[in-house]
Each structure stands twice: as structure tokens, then as C-alpha cells.
Amino acid sequence: MVQFTNVEFAYPDHAFAMSIPGLSVDDGQHVAIIGPSGSGKSTLVNLIAGALVPQKGSITTCNTKLTGLDDAARRRFRLKHIGMVFQEFALLDYLNVRDNILLPYRLGALAMPADASERADKLAQSVGLDRHLKRHPQQLSFGERQRVAICRALVTAPSLVLADEPTGNLDAATTNEVMTILANCVKASNATLIMVTHNTELMDRFDRTIDVTQFEAAAQR
């Protein structure tokens, strides 16, 4: 599913750099990315998604060599193959739940299938949001908002779901609830899950963990 080969990445200001000689994630795996703050967890996720491009090496995600694609092609790739869940939910206040779930189809590069709305409704139903489809994010609890974000990540039936600390803003009970929903939904979609987390209590839910501190390269400035 994901293959890194001799990847070297540094931000333009060289404040942070990563060196990943080799990394692979198999199809269907649920992987946790761990490490202290500022160790490069989000950077790794962005490299996997093609939102960042390494200076050296190659990254292959979902059988596509991202390092050989231009920006537009990588964006199309992300929309088609990757679902993303963020810590701050990142829902649009002005869209209702159904329209937030359908957002990936409204961003221009992906044609909206005829049954997209039906699929959004089914996803919402599967996470218990079917009564809230016409509500706006502010009218929902944090847990409900993250469930909307999970549905948005899965609406395009991606083969890889990247979650960047999706439970970071939630209490323990809601964290468990959201994690169960995320894991079940990803499993039902036969997708791979790569999730950044600080929460050590969640580790037994994953097939494996990747500690990014091993990839930290010396800052060059």
C-alpha cells in the first residue's frame, strides 16, 4: 500500500528534516504513527498523501509512484485514493452534514457519481448521524463532528485512510467511540488505515506502530 525508498525530506527553511531509508505498509493494515510533538508524524502523513514531496528517494502509495507526479496529478490521486481525517475535524461551517460528507466530490477533480448522495446517507446512518444530515457542524458535539469527518474521508471509497490525531480533541469515552467507528468503517471499506496518535491506550487497536523518531535527521541550519 505504501512504500518509501531512500526518502530524504527537509522543509525549505531546513528547520526540520527526515530521512527514511525504507518503510512499507501492507494493504488492509491498521498502522499507528507515534512520536513526540515535532518529531515529524504529520510530515510523514503528508509525504504518504503526496501533499509534500521529498527532495530525494521515491514514495509509492496505492501502487502509484507519487514522486513522479506533478502537483495537479497528486491532488487528483489524493481525492481518488486517500481519505483524510484531521484533529480539528476541518468541517465547513456553512455546509450541512450531508454536504460536508460530499465535499471531496465538490472540489473539482472528481466526478460525483449518481449514487453519491445515497452513499453519504448510508455512511451517516452507519455512524449514527442519519438524523443530523441537515444540521450544520456547530449544532453537533465534538464526537459527532469527528464522525462526519470520518464519513467525508470514506465517501469516495478510498483504499487508504490517513488520520492525523483524530481523537486529539476528544475525551476518553468519545475517543473510544470514534476509534471504534473509524476502525469499523475502514475495515468495512477494505481500506488501509494510517493514523497519527499520541494516545498509548489506543495502541492495541493497531496491527503495528511506526515510531517516527527513527527517521528524524539532523536539522541542517
Place this chain on the structure above:
Amino acid sequence: MKHILFMAWKHLRFYKFRSAILVMGLTMTIALPIASHLIISKYGASLRSRSNATPYVLGARGNRFDLVLKSLYFGDADLDAIYMEDVNQLERSKWGTAIPLHLGHTAKDVPIVGAPGDYFAFRKLSASQGSVKLDLGDVVLGSVAAEQLKLKVGDRILSDRKSLYDIAGTNPVNLQVIGILKPSGSADDRVLFTSLETTWLLDGLMHGHPDPEHSSPDAHGKGVAYHEVTPENRSAFHLHAYPAEIPVTAAIITPKDQKGATILEARYENSDTLQLQKCSSIIEEILAMVVQIQTFFDTYYVFVLIATILFIGLIVVLSAQLRRTELETMRHIGASRAFAIGLQATELVMIVAIASILSIAVTLIGIQIVGQYFHLT
């Protein structure tokens, strides 16, 4: 594109208050200068059309603008009277024809214009109901005045007393409606026409023997004395003044030809008591002043426009900053930078489009209201 339109519309609808402020600000900025230009242009056209149809006016020395505007539009200005002898003298000179007008009286606050029958032919006015052949005590209503006063042919209307406290003054006259004019789209629609003799009766310069006085209860139940001219008593009315002393307010003068115009202009140039004014020149003077004011407002509107553009620019910049997280999320999910820019640009275009449509509506309504208020036609 349809998705950008969808999201832009949802955004504008969700933030209704902010969108409304932007739309209203822009609407006023667009509508005000356009409306003022159109109103002034309509005002100018209206003034020019009536002034071009009225070559000269003769009146007492005084404010030339008041003389022309009162003679053309029958306004409230108080003018000193001239005498019928002045009018007759001009006619005797054969250099032009005169149509005397006697103004100053009202009925239910609607101006009464005393004029000879020639006036209707001069203004190309004809009756839609009844006739325009005015006799003593008759009145012909302009179309708007008829509607306003809810009168029809055969009804009567009592003229107003000049002053409520003028107990010793002249009694009002109960005027009989003999005709209603077709709408002309001019000041003639909003007045009542009587013969000159009727206005002299209103002045108290005519009376009958025996005085056929009537009385009707006023709002307080007290009797109000008034004159009423009927076919039976009409012949009993007569003037109590020397012809030279019979007053008129002004006279519309049509010179025989260019030579006549020049001679008449020269004749009244040095008169101590009379003035002859070319209506089109006076109106152009007024319009020149209006244009000067318009230029001032144009400059003002340019500054308002610049301020509005800066204000909108500031809102767009602040909005982009506030929406940074939203736009970054979209980029992360897979939107292009062009999509984010397009989304914000579309919102702006929608606001401008809505404001433009509203501006047209506001302009049209504004012109209608101002037109009615200032009787622009």
C-alpha cells in the same frame, strides 16, 4: 463550476449578515450616482421640454427664476402682479401674442390657474371628459388634480380662503367642474383652470347684484359664506375695477418672429416695473447650477467608490485569513489553489451581481419616488 457556485452560494447564505452588509454597501454605492444622474437628466429634460414650448414670460420686476418657474410650474412663489393693460399694450404692439395667467388662488390646496381659452390650444390640452370652454364660475381639472380631488364633471369645489383669519376678506367661490383634461405629463395635470374673470371674482374684483351669496356648514358646523355662479345669476356679475388695474400674475409671450423677439427684449430691458424673460435661457441657467452641484456629487461618489472598493478588499483579505484553515483543508483533501481562489472570487462576483440587480431596482424605485415628489415627467 457548478460546485464552486454551490459552495459560494452556501457560504453567502450561511453568513447572511455579512453578505447583506456587503450587498447593501455596494448597492448604495452603485445606485446613488446612477440614480442621481438619471434623475437630474430626467429633471433637465422635463424643464427643457416645457421651457422650449414657452418662448417668453412677462411679469413684474423681481426674481427672474421665480417668474419663469411660477409661470411654467405654478409653484408657491409670491410674485408682484402686473396689469392687463401691460398685456394689452404688448399685444397692441403687434410684435407678439400674449396669454395672461393669473395665479395665487387654490381649492383644497390645489393651485388655480386663471387663463384664457387660448392657453389650452397653446399647450395642446384637450378634455377627456366635458369641455374646456370656461365661463365665469367654471373650472377644468388637470387629470392628476381630478384624481386627487376625486371630482367628476358636474361636481362643485369650493375655493380656499386666502387666509383662515381673513374674516373681512373675499368669500370663496363654489366652482363648477365642466371638464377634465387628458393627461399631458406636465404641470398642467396638477392644477385647476378657471377663466381670468373667475380669478378676479376670487380676488374680490367682481361681484353680482343682488349678491348671490350662499352658505354651507364648515367642519365646526358654522356657516361659511361663498359665491356660486349659476346660469341664472351669471349676467349679474361685473367687474369693479378699471381695466388698467385688473391684475394678472404673468403672461406667456410668443413673439411674432425673431425681429419681434429682439424688439420686445429691448423694450423690457430697461423697464422699471416689468421684465421679459426667455424661458429656455433661465432654465439653462438653473440647469448649469444643477450640473455644478452634480459635478461636486460625482467627485464625492468617486471617493465613496474608492472607499467601498478598499472596504471590500479589506473584507476579502480578512475573510481569506479567517478561512485559511478551511482552504488548507480543501488543499489537503485535493482542491487546487485555483479552486480556493475561484471560490472566493465567485462569492465576490455573486455579491456584485446581487448588488447590481438591487441597484437597478433601487434606482428605478428611487427615480419613481423622486419623480413623483418633484412632479418630474
